[in-house]
Amino acid sequence: MSTREREARSLDANDPLPTLREEFLIPSAPGGDHEECAYFAGNSLGLQPRATAARVAEELQDWAEYGVEGHTDARRPWVSYHELLREPAARLVGALPHEVVAMNTLTVNLHLMMASFYRPSGARTRIVIEDTAFPSDSYAVASQAVHHGLDPAAAVVRLRPRDGEENLRTEDVVAFLEREGDTVALLMLGGVNYLTGQLMDMETLTKAGHAAGAVVGWDLAHAAGNVPLRLHDWDVDFAAWCTYKYLNSGPGAVAGCFVHERHVGNPEIPRLSGWWGTDPAVRFRMDPEIAHPASADAWALSNPPILSLAPVLVSLEIFDRVGMDALRAKSLRLTGYLADRFAEIGTIEVLTPPDPAARGTQLSVRVADARATVTRLAREHGVIADAREPDVIRFAPVPLYCTFHDCHRAAEALAAVTA
Template sequence: MSDYKTGLDFAKKLDQNDPLKTYRDKFLIPKDKDGNEMIYLCGNSLGLQPKTTKSYIDQELKDWANLGVEGHTDAKNPWLPYHEFLTENMAKVVGAKPIEVVTMNTLTANLHFMMVSFYKPTSKRYKIVIEADAFPSDKYAVESQLRHHGFDDKAGLILWKPREGEELYHYEDLESIVEQHSDEIALIMIGNTNYYTGQFFDMKRITQLGHKHGCMVGFDCAHGAGNVQLNLHDSGADFAIWCTYKYLNSGPGSLAGAFVHERHAHDKSLNRFTGWWSHNKQTRFNMRHEFDVLPGAEGWQLSNPPILSLAAIRASLDIFAEVGMEVLTEKSRKITGYFEFLLKQLGEDTIRIITPENPKERGCQLSIQVKNADKNLHKKLTEAGVISDWREPDVIRCAPVPLYNSYQDVYKTVEKLKELV
């Protein structure tokens, strides 16, 4: 959309015509000490709490109080199959089939569990490709897997780097890396939406490249789930993982998600760590049966999940099911484009946006470099009522989340930034 305009009236007009305008009222917006709503642009770090979350959790607390252990079967939402209540809606959010998705564990734990199955190194083919500025936890995890298998964690890690003087990654450089090391690479593991720049990668292209050269391919979708249309099934990726506390609004440290492509669903020969929750549901509680793995992503579960966390995720997923990712990403493109338009009015000698300009290559996050600024600017922005996110050395990450951010939020943020710089 190229016909954005400056001025508060235009922002108000966009809000009036926003098909998602009523959804802001479904979330609890943080307030300052005077009771005024803050401008919250930090959903890429921790999403806001839906107002319904409390009632979803209260129901489980009530059933636990009244039923005790019988709540596993007799609760309003029985606890034994509780994770299954989330599967269909989660699959829609990430573009997968229900058999390919499970809600379990936490993000980095899921990455390790996936690598147990899909990182299968040999003495010759053992290297792992990851983007140079991956989220640190991913880098630590793959390095530890290399060490665990007896390899040097520096020699075994191949970094896909931006070109000198640039922040964004070029597919041609990844293609060169994979072609050059094709018989040495066991796994390509990329953060599908880069946490620092907000660059959203073409997962299908990367997967096809990896598979062409005999590599397994996985993605960390922590900054993509609930933000962009992932289309995980169509991407062909072997596995993916994501957290639910960012764009999926499930609360700090809440359970994560995992995707295993349908083609692996019935492969019982895949090496994996197992526990009783990955065992056949029909005989799970007959304690003396030999292990019989469940088909699909559920076969990677280990333990019965924490119900209170699942309840919070379910509250949020019900909102996503109402809206749908298509409508959500349509507003995302529009509000992020408007934000970009306003920031550019400040002049390139003041502001530089390092996130890709192409809307197909980003979600709602814009990563902003302000010339000659340091963390003090971010501190002042917070004091001015805007909650955003600072990343060293010089980037302010702002994410106008389409479910609860308004066009006026974006307008006011740029006005405050203009005053500060």
């Protein structure tokens, strides 16, 4: 065992938050030797908790035993199942319970939020996103502009970093809003940028957006379960997140949504409505006129998919037990160690901000051929990372199941395949 490997194992043995790796199903490394892989793709799809299969099986068993009566008689009655997720989800994102709801998928929720909060009028018509926004966000905001009869080329502003830089500067976003904010209807950035891993200063930018007269929403796909959030205290208007990345709830899992309490009871806000957006006290009266509750549930549409909510509930229970502050502290330790090891590799460029406070649990590196490099990392070294064409590889040392030894393996492998 090398000195470096002994160092990594010592760090694991003495870390204040021991790994919960044994609570997750770790894939075997490619190649058939059955060694566990070093998994750094949790920012794309998180690993399955061992408790998930049993929880889903319970719902299947209740369905078999009760049929339709499971809505009221199941061990976790389906008619109110989504309520079980409300408080842990609120704690996860720093919200009040009535400000959050688990529903739909991320881009569906963003569209529902923009249907309510993107209301172009007069000169105030523009939507501001980052130039490296995830493609789904780009498509969503462009289609919203078209829906309002606007030209996306004029209505959508894509903020770019300074020449020669990879990440947006907070002061540059603030300066743009001070300069052109009277044309901005909606500021909707990613809380953690999917490509570079940059953690945005959400509190400062929310204040700046509001000072400019804009609505401020956040895409938290790469932030929820990654970094501590204080959505209520930051006065965010709305936010949406997926649960299949850092929240380990399975491919295409049910997403989450936040609406600030100052909006939830406002009848003047237009909504696209459905049955589950009716006040549960009168839902089964089957009235043709909807009665919205004073909660984020007012934006819900259909009755929740129980088999898909079960894994989300398992995940939220894990986060509740461990706590985001403890996970963030370990994330800083793991990511800092990996960054130090990557700094020794002369054949790569790290795109993620070097300041630990300005990044989440992700390091993005630039290499000559990302796809081929990722394939070699997996097949030759059992290290699973994520390629973004043409030249970016993303490594996410997720603190729930990644270890310092995993980071050691990743650094050694990357050095070997890029030599």
